[in-house]
Amino acid sequence: MSLTEFDADRPPEKPRRRRGDGTGKRRRRRGLGEVGMGDGSREGAVVEDVDVERSEQFDSYYGRPIVKAPPWRAPIAVYLFLGGVAGGSGLLAVGAQATDRPGLRRSARLVALGSVGVGTAALIEDLGRPERFLNMMRTVKVTSPMSLGTWVVASFGTVSGVLGALEIDEMTGQRAPLGPLRSLLGAAELPASAVQAVLSPILASYTGALLGNTVVPTWEAGRGHLPALFTSSASLAAGGAAMLTAPVADAGPARILATAGVAGDLLSMRAMKESMHPLEREPLETGKAGQMLAWAERLALAGGIGTVLFGRRRGLAAASGIALLAASALTRFGVLEAGLESVKDPRRVVVPQKARLAERRAAGTTDDSITTAG
Amino acid sequence: MSLLSGPEGPAAHAGWEHEHERKGFFTDTSICIGCKACEVACKEWNRNPLDGNLEILGSSYDNTGELGANTWRHVAFVEQGQERIEEARESGRRLVSLGMPGIGPKSSGPRGAMPAGDLSTTDRTPPDTPEFRWLMSSDVCKHCTNAGCLDVCPTGAIFRSEFGSVVVQEDVCNGCGTCVSACPFGVIQRRDDGTVSPFAVREEEDPRRGTASKCTLCYDRLVEGEQPACSATCPTQSITFGDHDDLTVDARERVEDLHARGMTEARLYGANPKDGVGGTGSVFLLLDEPEVYGLPPDPQVPTKSLPRTYARTGLAAAGMVAVAALSFLGARR
Numbered sequence: 001m002s003l004t005e006f007d008a009d010r011p012p013e014k015p016r017r018r019r020g021d022g023t024g025k026r027r028r029r030r031g032l033g034e035v036g037m038g039d040g041s042r043e044g045a046v047v048e049d050v051d052v053e054r055s056e057q058f059d060s061y062y063g064r065p066i067v068k069a070p071p072w073r074a075p076i077a078v079y080l081f082l083g084g085v086a087g088g089s090g091l092l093a094v095g096a097q098a099t100d101r102p103g104l105r106r107s108a109r110l111v112a113l114g115s116v117g118v119g120t121a122a123l124i125e126d127l128g129r130p131e132r133f134l135n136m137m138r139t140v141k142v143t144s145p146m147s148l149g150t151w152v153v154a155s156f157g158t159v160s161g162v163l164g165a166l167e168i169d170e171m172t173g174q175r176a177p178l179g180p181l182r183s184l185l186g187a188a189e190l191p192a193s194a195v196q197a198v199l200s201p202i203l204a205s206y207t208g209a210l211l212g213n214t215v216v217p218t219w220e221a222g223r224g225h226l227p228a229l230f231t232s233s234a235s236l237a238a239g240g241a242a243m244l245t246a247p248v249a250d251a252g253p254a255r256i257l258a259t260a261g262v263a264g265d266l267l268s269m270r271a272m273k274e275s276m277h278p279l280e281r282e283p284l285e286t287g288k289a290g291q292m293l294a295w296a297e298r299l300a301l302a303g304g305i306g307t308v309l310f311g312r313r314r315g316l317a318a319a320s321g322i323a324l325l326a327a328s329a330l331t332r333f334g335v336l337e338a339g340l341e342s343v344k345d346p347r348r349v350v351v352p353q354k355a356r357l358a359e360r361r362a363a364g365t366t367d368d369s370i371t372t373a374g
Numbered sequence: 375m376s377l378l379s380g381p382e383g384p385a386a387h388a389g390w391e392h393e394h395e396r397k398g399f400f401t402d403t404s405i406c407i408g409c410k411a412c413e414v415a416c417k418e419w420n421r422n423p424l425d426g427n428l429e430i431l432g433s434s435y436d437n438t439g440e441l442g443a444n445t446w447r448h449v450a451f452v453e454q455g456q457e458r459i460e461e462a463r464e465s466g467r468r469l470v471s472l473g474m475p476g477i478g479p480k481s482s483g484p485r486g487a488m489p490a491g492d493l494s495t496t497d498r499t500p501p502d503t504p505e506f507r508w509l510m511s512s513d514v515c516k517h518c519t520n521a522g523c524l525d526v527c528p529t530g531a532i533f534r535s536e537f538g539s540v541v542v543q544e545d546v547c548n549g550c551g552t553c554v555s556a557c558p559f560g561v562i563q564r565r566d567d568g569t570v571s572p573f574a575v576r577e578e579e580d581p582r583r584g585t586a587s588k589c590t591l592c593y594d595r596l597v598e599g600e601q602p603a604c605s606a607t608c609p610t611q612s613i614t615f616g617d618h619d620d621l622t623v624d625a626r627e628r629v630e631d632l633h634a635r636g637m638t639e640a641r642l643y644g645a646n647p648k649d650g651v652g653g654t655g656s657v658f659l660l661l662d663e664p665e666v667y668g669l670p671p672d673p674q675v676p677t678k679s680l681p682r683t684y685a686r687t688g689l690a691a692a693g694m695v696a697v698a699a700l701s702f703l704g705a706r707r
Contacts (some may be wrong), residue, residue, distance in 0.1 A: 050641040060431040061450060070551040071554060098702070104493070114555065128549015128583075132547075139528075143677050144528045145526070145680075147527075148552060205690045209683045215673075227691070229691035252701075252706055255705075354671050368646070368650070369672070372469065373469035373632075
């Protein structure tokens with residue numbers, strides 16, 4: 001449109017082409033060469049013909065994400081899984097000690113120590129500056145599940161170290177030259193066990209708050225259900241680990257815990273999905289994450305059935321245990337992946353947010369919108 | 375509803391005892407010309423590395439893309455036709471009819487007052503609507519009153535400055551990335567690559583490597599009594615810097631002015647202390663729905679529902695203990 005008389009010399013404008021399907025998908029990035037600027041010999045068309053387009057209920061800025069996914073990769077999923085195994089095993093170890101099941105106690109303590117150790121290493125590995133991991137211990141912040149979780153992991157790791165050392169010392173026939181340390185370790189067993197009893201369920205559940213306390217659409221929507229899902233997953237994984245490592249005669253409680261975990265896992269996953277907006281649920285059901293979660297469900301079911309039917313047969317119990325561990329790992333990888341996937345499409349942010357805003361307005365609250373007329 | 379901030383302002387609530395006013399930006403997108411001087415000034419002052427490989431993004435004149443670890447000011451370009459302009463005007467009008475301007479005193483102070491005299495003869499017919507418009511908006515960290523990034527930071531690297539801004543200490547941050555997922559605006563990000571120097575010379579170590587990075591409201595300039603680089607360089611005063619309270623008054627006045635001229639598409643973003651983040655330190659005047667500019671329509675700081683999340687976590691933990699106890703009670707020898 002000409003605004004001044006000086007524009008009158010311009011050639012007539014061609015009508016703009018309309019392209020695209022109006023879904024606001026991200027356009028392919030073009031290199032400089034592709035738009036005729038590569039050799040600098042001629043001026044390229046910097047801007048393609050503009051799409052003046054929009055779909056009915058959804059706007060976005062060129063389909064670009066609105067919120068960002070955390071820079072969390074596989075080590076974090078490994079940690080979520082192993083933290084759960086450690087938490088569940090901690091509970092099994094305490095129970096086994098209380099009910100005098102030495103076989104289960106030993107295996108659960110060692111599994112708890114091993115998994116919390118490897119899990120912590122994975123956590124540190126995923127930091128942007130791993131050499132500064134101790135900065136986590138500068139402060140305690142109630143508003144930060146990560147901060148509280150770090151303290152839980154560190155304390156759990158410490159007491160698990162004491163209890164694990166006791167078991168190893170006993171297994172090696174007290175041959176290590178510990179001297180007076182041995183009696184100190186022995187005296188620490190009960191208090192350490194008590195601390196482990198308190199921290200285990202928190203270790204298994206806080207990761208749900210960690211993921212839930214974000215603005216990543218799928219995790220945000222799953223806020224209320226992730227802790228239950230993760231404790232269930234931790235229970236079935238720890239039960240599975242005990243079935244794999246402890247004597248069958250001792251592993252009865254582990255089998256019950258695993259079976260209950262399978263039931264809780266399937267139910268809470270279902271409840272979580274049902275509570276979500278379809279756009280927030282979609283990443284849990286499609287793509288790589290959907291596949292992983294589908295397999296997690298199958299393996300959990302198979303492991304659960306195996307536990308109930310063949311839990312007292314060594315080989316089959318071990319196989320069921322492996323299936324359960326794999327199911328838990330896949331659940332954590334799947335939930336992490338679904339969250340990372342959910343930020344890619346701004347629709348998952350915009351549509352549920354507009355819906356909740358409209359809901360509040362319909363309910364009569366018109367003064368809490370970030371957008372105001374003045 | 376404000377979880378971590380009282381009416382006295384975020385800086386006072388964070389324990390600062392100075393007499394500093396809360397500082398912030400008012401970005402009036404209606405007079406932004408899209409020159410990107412703010413982007414350049416920001417990069418130069420903060421020595422922020424390049425993003426990507428100088429690609430053409432195919433999004434109008436915006437080849438920056440989005441805010442991130444290396445981009446603390448981002449100018450958005452949106453091109454719209456007649457139909458869309460009408461819709462924006464209508465959606466703005468709906469905001470007025472919702473009675474949403476009812477925040478704080480309006481038109482009462484000297485700033486908000488209508489011009490004296492009889493206005494009945496003033497020509498209020500809307501000007502001719504152009505058939506095409508360009509929306510340009512310089513986006514920046516919102517420096518929220520209730521900042522999600524600050525709340526979840528486990529190291530204390532992110533702090534509330536005496537100016538009410540939210541700043542990351544790059545020498546404390548260990549790059550855990552939690553803050554990235556807690557920002558409802560997608561502003562903060564971990565700097566995983568990039569170099570301050572040109573690609574050919576890479577010896578220089580970037581002090582922010584591997585740490586979360588975002589706009590500091592030019593903290594280093596503020597402590598010297600200077601204003602941030604972007605607002606200092608903005609040639610049209612689209613970006614203004616100052617005391618937050620004054621700026622919101624200016625912003626409301628400007629919206630009223632535009633509405634009086636028939637531009638009902640004008641609206642404020644972030645000026646409402648009752649919103650999901652307790653109001654933002656950077657207030658924007660937008661000419662369309664926020665999502666058109668890549669801004670969330672209803673951002674909520676996760677901390678707001680954290681008590682409920684913790685309650686559910688406690689419930690899940692208690693359930694697990696109960697099930698484990700029953701497993702031991704119910705197991706046969």
